[in-house]
Amino acid sequence: MAERLDSHAPEDFRDRQARNRWLSAWIILLFLILFLLVGLAVDYLYLDAFTPSGPAFPWATVLALGFASALSLTSYYHGSELILRSLGAEPLDIQIPEHRELHNVVTEMALASGCPMPKVYVIFDPAPNAFATGRDEFHASVCVTTGLLTLLDREETQGVMAHELGHVRNDDILLMTLVSILLGGIALLSDWSQRSFNTSRSRRESGGKSAALVIPAVLLILFAPLISRLLAMAVSRQREYLADATAVEYTRNPVGLAKALQKIRGAAMPFSRASRGTAHLFFVNPLRRRVDDREGRLADLLSTHPPIARRIMLLYQMAGLQGMSKGQRDKEIKAQ
Template identity: 65%
Template sequence: MVTISSIVSQDFAQRQVRNGWISAVIVLCFLLFFCLLGLSVDYIYFDAFTIHGPPVPIATLVALAFSAGVTFTAYTQGSKLILASVAAENLDIEIPEHRELHNIVTEMALASGCRMPKVYVTYDPAPNAFATGQDEKAAAICVTTGLLTLLGREETQGVVAHEMAHIRNNDTLVMMLISILLGGVVLLSDWAQRSILGSRPVRRAGSSHALLAIPALLLIVISPLISRMLAMAVSRQREYLADATAVEFTRNPLSLAKALEKIRDAALPFQKATRGTAHLFFSNPLRRRIDDRDGRLADLLSSHPPINRRIMLLYQMAGLPGQAERLKVAEINVQGAG
């Protein structure tokens, strides 16, 4: 059960150290996926590890080289790739909404003690935002025009504070790595499936190792799902933490709660988002029903906590238990309706 005390118990230094370790573990997990995919193709397609196979595991070496390239790209170019994928554009200070956004980001950078990040907008009616970058020096915040239109200044400030919290907690590196590496797993899995489907039948009949082809094939098919579940598990708790950290910056939990309510009621999906980048955003851009649920299944399949639960916690922080209780009842009704 998520509580306010559990969210704010760690200081910034602890969070950054913890996120550094998490980043390393995530990279290792994805490298393991790449390696296992290569081994599976070697076993099924090349008859590797038998007297009939090649002396070296060709597909595994290709997969490892590919994974090294993807990891390097994720760290050095991940932010640019993500911003390009949503058609992010630089602010035009001549536009009043852009100028106000720049001022808000400047205020929140000062409040958080972070460097001023680069600020972008993307032209889309869906109200949303995200932060990216491998570290504070390279950080960037991107906001949709839909969010600037829908929210007032204080509410926009709450959203920006949430994104600054991701930068301050060093979440952006973790989430950026996940986005690029997840895409790499999907590409490699697709390559493995095409290689096998376009090849001779799965291993020769009578092979003593034929049964091992079944789990190898299964791994190839489900590896994108498993890696996506890993990404979702990492992402959910970070949203609670970023909400709580944003309140530390603004001292105004109601502004963030109101922003979440407006975004929830707008219910507009962000067309440029994908399942590989959904975890980056302030609220889930895909707008699926599973995102309104809680529990272990939702934790595995959704990149964000239920939006009503986030709002409820913010009302508790604001000292409004009545509002929080009302949302709790609504959340129970949503769970029961499914």
């Protein structure tokens, strides 16, 4: 595990961007396939399509694909605006000293990363957290909570902002924004399909349907939201390791980011406005579930973020402080 963070550091950001663009395209394709399969299941179960007595045209499938295409376009051009609005983000007020300092920190990290200056927002919430969103580095936004500004000092805030600008520079933000909107779409489509089951005549009549197709179709509708969330989680976990490594490239200070993670972990405060559809965007999981601090394959499968303790360990290892007690680390940090 120790190599996971370090191994990303030498990689050129252009390679990361190219890989993430391809990954974004594949993720969209997988979501479209999921929409397609749910549409086919609805056609077969509720509209009796593909049966002798049913319609010849798969209306639900076409509508599902149209809905998915519209969501993809919306998320590409307006996804960040929708996410910021849903989370209650507001533009910085430079007259407030904490906001002015945050603006200065983001400006410094934008210069260090080579990114254009992103738009900066704040959410008035005591839970310490942050996220970045947008479709590319020219249309990026970063957002922090007031809880983070209160909890962290300047060095630690700098580490968090470097992490978020790492997401921007690596083109993670497009992928994460697309996933957020498409996750919501899958959930809506699945919920509508399940509600339709209560009034569908296919619930009462088999209509010559094959049990070998009915059972998978029902399971697909029921578990489509879970499948889409697992897909989002798998993408998000690796992006967090990479963004931590990128932040260290920008700040040359892994300790600042490690200390920020320690403080946020100690706060243990969930962010009430976040949902399972937006959790993968954040610096740490805003839902703060117990599984997020566990390790192992099952925990990796069910969590949007790697364990905070592991991220801290890797950062201290990069600083050459792994294996020391907290007191020894503090002395070494002061001496540097």
